[in-house]
Amino acid sequence: MLVVMKAQATPEEIQAVCDHIVQLGFRPHPLPGAQRTAIGITGNQGEFNRGNLESLSGVAEVIRVSKAYKLASRDVKEEDTVVRFANGAAIGGRDLAVVAGPCSIESHDQAFAIAEQVAASGAQFFRGGAYKPRTSPYAFQGLGLEALKIMSEIRERFGLTIVTEALDSETLHLVAEWADVVQIGARNMQNFSLLKKAGQLRKPVLIKRGMSATMEEFLMAAEYVMSEGNYEVILCERGVRTFADHARNTLDLSIVPALRHVSHLPILVDPSHGTGRRDSVLPMARAAVAAGADGVMVEVHDHPEKALSDGPQSIYPAQFSVMMQELGQIALVVGRRMPRGVAVEDRQ
Numbered sequence: 001m002l003v004v005m006k007a008q009a010t011p012e013e014i015q016a017v018c019d020h021i022v023q024l025g026f027r028p029h030p031l032p033g034a035q036r037t038a039i040g041i042t043g044n045q046g047e048f049n050r051g052n053l054e055s056l057s058g059v060a061e062v063i064r065v066s067k068a069y070k071l072a073s074r075d076v077k078e079e080d081t082v083v084r085f086a087n088g089a090a091i092g093g094r095d096l097a098v099v100a101g102p103c104s105i106e107s108h109d110q111a112f113a114i115a116e117q118v119a120a121s122g123a124q125f126f127r128g129g130a131y132k133p134r135t136s137p138y139a140f141q142g143l144g145l146e147a148l149k150i151m152s153e154i155r156e157r158f159g160l161t162i163v164t165e166a167l168d169s170e171t172l173h174l175v176a177e178w179a180d181v182v183q184i185g186a187r188n189m190q191n192f193s194l195l196k197k198a199g200q201l202r203k204p205v206l207i208k209r210g211m212s213a214t215m216e217e218f219l220m221a222a223e224y225v226m227s228e229g230n231y232e233v234i235l236c237e238r239g240v241r242t243f244a245d246h247a248r249n250t251l252d253l254s255i256v257p258a259l260r261h262v263s264h265l266p267i268l269v270d271p272s273h274g275t276g277r278r279d280s281v282l283p284m285a286r287a288a289v290a291a292g293a294d295g296v297m298v299e300v301h302d303h304p305e306k307a308l309s310d311g312p313q314s315i316y317p318a319q320f321s322v323m324m325q326e327l328g329q330i331a332l333v334v335g336r337r338m339p340r341g342v343a344v345e346d347r348q
């Protein structure tokens with residue numbers, strides 16, 4: 001259910017409707033829009049009985065939301081969600097968001113060298129794994145807290161916004177404490193208890209699409225986070241498993257317009273995991289922006305042959321710089337803009 005408030009409804013009227021919903025045993029989600037506030041109603045106590053909601057002061061109408069996902073749906077919030085950060089960067093909105101950095105933080109020097117170069121090329125977001133989901137228990141598992149501290153120094157030094165993955169509930173709070181965006185990886189997209197805990201944070205959450213997840217399952221993962229009151233969710237397409245054997249995954253760019261149609265949440269595309277091949281990253285990043293993505297997440301390494309994870313799909317810093325130029329040009333064609341990046345010189 002969705003309560004649409006009148007444009008002139010007062011904060012007191014909105015609060016009174018929320019209180020009424022709580023009394024009925026459900027959870028209200030006030031979602032302010034450009035014209036008016038809508039209040040999403042969720043709960044797992046069965047069907048919501050609209051009762052006398054419509055007669056409450058300030059209420060324009062009460063609508064049934066038929067989709068399985070409610071808060072993630074455009075039915076509930078028409079305008080695109082823009083997630084904003086302290087350094088002025090944003091994900092969603094007119095400016096493209098570019099998240100760049102190594103698959104894993106391997107050392108202070110490695111991370112700083114890469115961060116300096118991606119910031120100089122105009123990236124505003126830095127990625128790096130501290131806790132890595134690896135197929136083999138014998139593969140590099142990440143530096144953990146040490147990596148989080150390195151990325152925090154990178155934020156200070158280069159003004160980059162930090163995106164990193166929380167692998168489990170045990171380390172979620174540590175990640176949330178040190179990072180700016182908490183990433184939930186493809187393998188955890190249906191880890192419902194982790195999603196709920198991420199929903200209790202007041203930090204943006206970036207959810208990567210599961211390897212075999214349908215669009216509805218993907219949006220239901222976002223719904224888990226939002227149902228707990230955290231509305232700053234970013235979706236990231238990173239490829240799905242198919243019979244194709246020319247690439248690590250099949251990057252499903254057709255989900256970008258499909259998601260945009262049904263959801264207000266921002267959408268990034270990760271052509272690194274999506275293809276697994278350095279030579280495919282730039283072409284698919286271009287295609288992602290052309291398809292309407294709000295930005296890209298790419299793996300960059302200055303010595304990919306020595307990388308402890310995902311070397312073959314990591315692009316060189318010089319390739320990243322070319323990518324930024326090209327994406328900036330494509331952005332203009334689709335009514336977007338490449339932001340100028342952080343002022344690296346000023347921060348030294």
Ligand code: PEP
Nearest residue numbers: 129185186187208238273
């Ligand atoms: C990552 O971005 O580091 C990662 C592990 O991605 P995914 O969860 O998409 O495999």
Ligand code: MN
Nearest residue numbers: 103299309310
């Ligand atoms: Mn990786």
